[in-house]
Amino acid sequence: MTASTLTAVLWDMDGTLVDTEPYWMAAETVLVERFGGTWSHEQALRLVGLGLEDSARIFQDAGVRMGIQDIVDHLTDDVMVQLATKGVPFRPGAQELLASLREAGVRTALVTMSLRRMAQTVVDLMDFHAFDVMIAGDDSTRPKPFPDPYLQACAALGVSPGDTVAIEDSPNGLRSAVASGAAVIGVPLMVSIAGAGAHAVWPTLEGRTAADVAEFHSAHAESTAERSRGTAR
Known part of the structure; x- marks a missing residue:
């Protein structure tokens, strides 16, 4: 197996696989207001x-x-109630890309800061076996933006970070994935990811396939090798 072979794709959940950020924000606002405070969209x-x-x-x-x-438990419970009553808002193209990766034999991991019980709820609503491994917020040794969650996912899969692609939507998530050594695709949603280190930015996952991810990974690996050769000179 060469260094440029894609072996796994590592997915963030909130904002990347599913657009649950509005659910979190609604839960946060109610909680802060319950104690007499105010909570702005910017916060x-x-x-x-x-x-x-x-x-x-x-x-x-x-x-x-x-x-x-x-x-943590209160906010998670609130968001889970919203998921049950309002549904799971998958981001456009996310499930289709996951299915394409599975069909191509690429291993997958979910790497999220949400609690495992909430992540499992989302995964259980998918109509195919989407992930080989899950690293949730209550599993990680240190949270994003530390690289630990992505390194733990690679260890659980038995793969090298350099043979993986990570998909993220937030600056903290991108910094975590980049620091792990993965090739990283940013798919922005609610916040700017400028300067967070994404190796590529895709406006949407809609229409993307396993072949697109493999092509990106190969190009990134080649670029990294060229930079390494240039430094060696």
């Missing part, structure tokens, strides 16, 4: 892609008088 955007415990500390600073784990 909510700053939490996109952040680990849940780090977010919980920000809510404590905003006046939410609850423990960190209580905040």
Whole structure:
């Protein structure tokens, strides 16, 4: 197997696979207002892609008088209720690309900062076996933007990060994936990802196939090798 062979694709969940950010923002607003505070859209955007415990500390600073784990559990429960009542808003092309990858024999992992019970709820609503491995917020040794979640996913899959592609929508997620050594595609949704290090930016996953991902990975690997040869000179 060569260094340019794509062996796995690592997916973020919130904002990448599913557009649940509005659900999180609604839950956050209700929680802060319950303790007499206010929560703006701009404040909510700053939490996109952040680990849940780090977010919980920000809510404590905003006046939410609850423990960190209580905040995490409360917000997760609220979002899960919204998923059950409003449905799971998959991003355009996401399920189709996943299916294409599975058909091509490419292994896949879900790498999310959401709790495992919520991630499992989303995965269970898919009508095919979409992921070989799941690393959730309560599994990771350190949250995004640290590389740990992606490195843990690679270890669980038994693959080298350099043989993978990660797909992310947020700056924190992109920094995590890039730091892991994966080739990274940014698919922006609610926040700008400029300067976060994505190796390519796709406006949408709609119409994309496993062949597109493999082509991107091959081009990235070739570019990386060329830079390495140039440095060696």
